Amino acid sequence: MWFNSFEFWIFFALVALGCRLMRHAGQNRWLLLASYFFYGCYDWRFLSLILFCTWVNFIAGRRIHEAACPQARRRWLTAGVTLSLAVLGVFKYLGFFTREASRLLMWAGLADHRWALEVLLPAGISFFTFQALSYTMDIYRAETKPCRSFSDFALYISFFPQLVAGPIERSSHLLPQVEQPRPKCDEARFRKGFYLVLSGLFLKVVIADNMAWLAGHVFAASPSSLAGPEVLLGVYAFAFQIYGDFAGYSAIACGTACWLGFDLMTNFRRPYFALDPRDFWQRWHISLSTWLRDYLYIPLGGNRGGGWGTARNLMLTMLLGGLWHGAAWTFIVWGGIHGLWLGLHRVWLRVKKPVVTAEARPSAPWWLAGAKWFVTFHLVCLTWLAFRADSLRHALALLGALGGKWEVTDFTLTCAGMTFFFLLPWLAYEFWLERRKDDEALLKSAWWWRAGLYVYLVLMMICFPPPAPAEFIYFRF
Amino acid sequence: MKKTESLVVLALLLALLLLECGARMFETSLSKDVAHIRSLPAEAARLRQAPAGTLKVLILGNSLARCGLDRALLARGLEAASRRPVAVSVMHPDGSRVEEWRHGYRRYFDQTGSQPDLVLLCTGRLHLEDGLRDLDSVAAFYTSWADLPAFVRSEGLGFGDTCQAAAARASALFAHRRRVQPLVFYNFMPGYEQTVNLVQKTRNASAPTTRASPSCSNLASLATTIGASGGTLLILPVPLPESYELPALVKQTAVNAGARVLHASPALPPSRFPDGYHLDEEGARIWTQALLDSPEWKAALAGMAAK
Numbered sequence A: 001m002w003f004n005s006f007e008f009w010i011f012f013a014l015v016a017l018g019c020r021l022m023r024h025a026g027q028n029r030w031l032l033l034a035s036y037f038f039y040g041c042y043d044w045r046f047l048s049l050i051l052f053c054t055w056v057n058f059i060a061g062r063r064i065h066e067a068a069c070p071q072a073r074r075r076w077l078t079a080g081v082t083l084s085l086a087v088l089g090v091f092k093y094l095g096f097f098t099r100e101a102s103r104l105l106m107w108a109g110l111a112d113h114r115w116a117l118e119v120l121l122p123a124g125i126s127f128f129t130f131q132a133l134s135y136t137m138d139i140y141r142a143e144t145k146p147c148r149s150f151s152d153f154a155l156y157i158s159f160f161p162q163l164v165a166g167p168i169e170r171s172s173h174l175l176p177q178v179e180q181p182r183p184k185c186d187e188a189r190f191r192k193g194f195y196l197v198l199s200g201l202f203l204k205v206v207i208a209d210n211m212a213w214l215a216g217h218v219f220a221a222s223p224s225s226l227a228g229p230e231v232l233l234g235v236y237a238f239a240f241q242i243y244g245d246f247a248g249y250s251a252i253a254c255g256t257a258c259w260l261g262f263d264l265m266t267n268f269r270r271p272y273f274a275l276d277p278r279d280f281w282q283r284w285h286i287s288l289s290t291w292l293r294d295y296l297y298i299p300l301g302g303n304r305g306g307g308w309g310t311a312r313n314l315m316l317t318m319l320l321g322g323l324w325h326g327a328a329w330t331f332i333v334w335g336g337i338h339g340l341w342l343g344l345h346r347v348w349l350r351v352k353k354p355v356v357t358a359e360a361r362p363s364a365p366w367w368l369a370g371a372k373w374f375v376t377f378h379l380v381c382l383t384w385l386a387f388r389a390d391s392l393r394h395a396l397a398l399l400g401a402l403g404g405k406w407e408v409t410d411f412t413l414t415c416a417g418m419t420f421f422f423l424l425p426w427l428a429y430e431f432w433l434e435r436r437k438d439d440e441a442l443l444k445s446a447w448w449w450r451a452g453l454y455v456y457l458v459l460m461m462i463c464f465p466p467p468a469p470a471e472f473i474y475f476r477f
Numbered sequence B: 001m002k003k004t005e006s007l008v009v010l011a012l013l014l015a016l017l018l019l020e021c022g023a024r025m026f027e028t029s030l031s032k033d034v035a036h037i038r039s040l041p042a043e044a045a046r047l048r049q050a051p052a053g054t055l056k057v058l059i060l061g062n063s064l065a066r067c068g069l070d071r072a073l074l075a076r077g078l079e080a081a082s083r084r085p086v087a088v089s090v091m092h093p094d095g096s097r098v099e100e101w102r103h104g105y106r107r108y109f110d111q112t113g114s115q116p117d118l119v120l121l122c123t124g125r126l127h128l129e130d131g132l133r134d135l136d137s138v139a140a141f142y143t144s145w146a147d148l149p150a151f152v153r154s155e156g157l158g159f160g161d162t163c164q165a166a167a168a169r170a171s172a173l174f175a176h177r178r179r180v181q182p183l184v185f186y187n188f189m190p191g192y193e194q195t196v197n198l199v200q201k202t203r204n205a206s207a208p209t210t211r212a213s214p215s216c217s218n219l220a221s222l223a224t225t226i227g228a229s230g231g232t233l234l235i236l237p238v239p240l241p242e243s244y245e246l247p248a249l250v251k252q253t254a255v256n257a258g259a260r261v262l263h264a265s266p267a268l269p270p271s272r273f274p275d276g277y278h279l280d281e282e283g284a285r286i287w288t289q290a291l292l293d294s295p296e297w298k299a300a301l302a303g304m305a306a307k
Helices: A006-021 A024-066 A070-107 A125-140 A150-158 A171-179 A187-220 A228-259 A277-281 A286-300 A306-325 A329-352 A366-388 A392-402 A410-436 A447-463 B005-030 B032-038 B040-048 B063-068 B071-082 B098-110 B135-141 B148-155 B159-170 B177-188 B192-206 B217-228 B248-256 B281-293 B295-306
Strands: B055-060 B086-091 B118-123 B232-237
Touching (some): A024 A150, A125 A306, A187 A410, A187 A447, A277 A329, A277 A366, A329 A366, B032 B040, B040 B086, B040 B098, B055 B098, B098 B217, B217 B232, B232 B295
Parallel strands (some): B118 B232
16 A cells, blocks of 8 residues: 555545544554554565564563663563564565575585575565664663553554654654644644645655656666766666655655654655765664664764774664665665765864864855765765665676766656756755755745645646656665 | 645645646647547447448557558448448547457447447557556546446456546546656657657566466457447458567457457568558558458458348
């Protein structure tokens, strides 16, 4: 049941209507039922998995809270985290690791053919596992109290707008909203939700899916048949495909949740306007990057271990962040490049001048900001090439094609034309938001500006659907 | 914050309403293809109102039929062969295939009592196998509200597809939405046509669209509907730059349903296909003449006369 389908919106209308008619406790049960139905529509067999993950972390959270001694608390934390990660490991990484192990055995002459234990990947397993883990770890750190009701906790794990592709919520943020009565959908909530839903649908249906059509060609064609500009524009197209796809999903999730009385965290904040890698990760998939920061980077030592220690922690965090996206070397390399880049950037900052806060930093002249943006955007695109390629060999072949013949082909012209046609108005709007430094600037402006933008978004969705619709990319993660 | 969101929603709805009205008012002047589809009731009326004793002929197909058959030559040939006056109607919307032909024939010709005596179904290699590609188009143009449940059942549509079909049936703006992008991009985007072909080629190569079990239920249904009113169905594979055979299942289904497949393949040089796909006027004349001269054609007409 995709967000951009008739089924979803009819389902959502029924859910919202039910919530409107019920009191708080009834609402929670109704939302839990709806969430399990929503997840069951992808594959009902994996409902047991989500139930298991919920049960493990619910019990672990309680036991950690009740435990008298630190050793017992640690034991329950280890049990909860290990069981949750074991499920994730089996369903997401078993195939990859057995395949790589068999390759190693073949190389050592201990096996004569490659094999792998492939398991069907449940939708959104990485998202709900990380959300569940954040609860257990927050209780261990005494940052949150254990949830008393199993059904409330089950709703926290399975809340359908953000169940399969995030944002990855924190117990300290979402759980209180589950446990306490929520505000009704008034004018302000409707306004915000409407904005998020329409912009999310536009990002998915118009930007992501049209860019997918172009990027799909570049990444499916033989690299030797591609000219340099074709590869470059194909990578640009993929950069906006993945942005539109994921930011669109997150916006729709936040919008629908807002209508139901929940406030989810902002997951994207105009990432392609970033001026350096740290800035990029403060804007891209914010719920994952802050999760990795709080539960991995800081426990590893963060930036407390000197230059090399910080670089090592950054690299480890980003490598695991890459692996979180999928079981393939391309994702690991993607994470590795980001880790390296973040590390180098940190070294550069230390060499150049002492670290100052963003507020204290003087604003750069426009040409310097432009140069920083240009370099950052293209380095991000370079990492997307590794992320999207079928294999490392494929990524290298595409890089080779990028440096190959530079000629203007029909595909180049169309790709450039479509990229401008679809992206320019939206990027101009994002630029305006960026200048205002306010995600909700449009909601505060005169109603006709919103009406104008919404008419544009809806017309583009109706009149410029993609030649071939594509599924949400992050459902596979 | 002022409470102005109702104005925003109202403005959005008003804009959509205006566009819906615009789509309904200007659809025929903006698209030749839509104009043709909207003329189908008139095409059907021509057959229905033909004087008694007239041989009523319907040419069914897509742009291959429109460009491939010389209608005047065909009418003369049929008149000469049957010794009866001939009324020819056409239904050849661009990009249509067996689903559109089946539902369109039923809606415009069968249900209105405009059944032809002879249906010439002009097809390419893969147009007769099942595989609904344009749900909106079938629902909007070839199905009435009354037929919609039957359409949903026959195609086995799920809940989402049923909603989509209903939306396409209800809204001209929604039904035409896939026509806007090609209209704009083919005319204004440099290299778009070549890019579409290139991307399609890459997609086909990387993910071949082979179906596990091809079926021809739409063809069978069309043939049964035509046969039930005493009509004769002739399937005419239109020449393409590369010679081809219809799939065996299509031939078998046609035979089972009492239809005939007529292969007339005159030697046509590539120059007769100026766009690489459709016949030019001279090519159409050559192929139509080859059809009229073929013994299978004569046998088919004789069989029809004997009915």
